[in-house]
Amino acid sequence: MGLRASLVAVLFAVAGGVLGQPRFEIEGNRFSFGMVPQNSTVANYFWFKSTGLDTVHIGQIKTGCDCAHMPLPRDWIAPGDSMLVGFFWETEHKIGSAGRYPYIYWSEHEDPARLFLTADISLAPDSSRPLSIKPFKAELSKLGNKSIDSVAITYTNHEELPLVLKVVSVMTDEYTFVCPDTIPPNGTAKGYVKLNPAYADKEFVGSVTCEYAASAIENKRFTIPIRRKMY
Numbered sequence: 001m002g003l004r005a006s007l008v009a010v011l012f013a014v015a016g017g018v019l020g021q022p023r024f025e026i027e028g029n030r031f032s033f034g035m036v037p038q039n040s041t042v043a044n045y046f047w048f049k050s051t052g053l054d055t056v057h058i059g060q061i062k063t064g065c066d067c068a069h070m071p072l073p074r075d076w077i078a079p080g081d082s083m084l085v086g087f088f089w090e091t092e093h094k095i096g097s098a099g100r101y102p103y104i105y106w107s108e109h110e111d112p113a114r115l116f117l118t119a120d121i122s123l124a125p126d127s128s129r130p131l132s133i134k135p136f137k138a139e140l141s142k143l144g145n146k147s148i149d150s151v152a153i154t155y156t157n158h159e160e161l162p163l164v165l166k167v168v169s170v171m172t173d174e175y176t177f178v179c180p181d182t183i184p185p186n187g188t189a190k191g192y193v194k195l196n197p198a199y200a201d202k203e204f205v206g207s208v209t210c211e212y213a214a215s216a217i218e219n220k221r222f223t224i225p226i227r228r229k230m231y
Contacts, residue, residue: 022079022107023052026115031169033119033209034221035128036091037136042207042223043088045170046115048104050077059105062112067092068100084170087117088205094121125222130159130214131183138193138224140175142200143231149195153224157183168221169209174199175226177208193226204228 027047036042050056056077061070067090073083089100098119103112122128125136138151157163163183171177175196180189193208207225214220 021052022050022054022056024056024077024106024109024113025049025051026104026113029114030116031118031209032221033089033117033207033223034211035122035125036119036207036223037125037225038091038093038095038121038123040137040207040225041088041090041205041227042119042209042225043086043205044117044207044209045084045086045172047082048077048085049082050079053079054107055079057107059108060103061105062103063087064100064102068102070102070104086172086206087115089117089119091119091121095123096121119223128222130157131163131212131220131222132156132158133222133224136224138175138226140193140195140226140228141231142229147200149200151193153179153191153193154188155180155183155191156188157185160185163212165210165212167208168211169207169223171208172206174202174204174206174228177224177226179208179210193224195228199228201230202228203230 031044033042058072058075063069070085070087072085077083098121100117102115105112126132126134134154141148162185165179176194179191183189205227207223209221209223211219211221
């Protein structure tokens with residue numbers, strides 16, 4: 001084999017090795033929960049993607065404290081595949097700005113992937129401005145034969161202009177969440193959370209995050225925790 005052919009063979013071998021390596025991506029690795037109530041659990045879901053030509057193996061996930069965790073559906077992702085992974089954060093008794101920044105170690109790479117999550121933890125979201133929410137938690141509880149399977153939520157706009165809401169978090173199957181598109185000036189609008197029947201006898205925690213334009217230059221978010229508790 002000539003020198004030129006040898007160099008070409010080496011280059012192809014190197015390129016094949018690089019292309020054959022696993023590649024890992026997280027879609028939307030930054031997320032703000034906005035205003036959240038204390039002593040509750042909020043959640044958001046992220047797509048973990050394997051974009052290389054080899055399987056991604058997920059190792060340890062370090063969330064920084066016992067108040068947050070990310071349970072994995074499985075610890076590997078085949079090439080070209082993806083999986084949805086939930087991040088669950090217990091706000092406990094904290095008040096004010098807070099953040100969690102998990103490290104995700106994968107396929108023996110020295111540099112882990114990162115998530116960046118922030119929240120503004122509030123004692124009383126039902127008295128916030130310009131938007132207040134009541135109730136600010138949705139408790140879908142069950143005690144014996146008695147079951148609360150839906151919760152009505154009232155949104156109050158304390159401004160002179162309408163507020164337009166949109167959901168910005170990933171929705172899950174345990175419940176149906178409906179919020180108003182618009183809240184009139186100095187008025188109210190209603191929405192609800194309704195338990196999906198398949199989960200009537202299962203406990204779960206989750207949340208929904210919404211966003212609205214607080215001004216021409218600022219968007220604000222709030223998160224409503226949702227819990228199914230069996231007593």
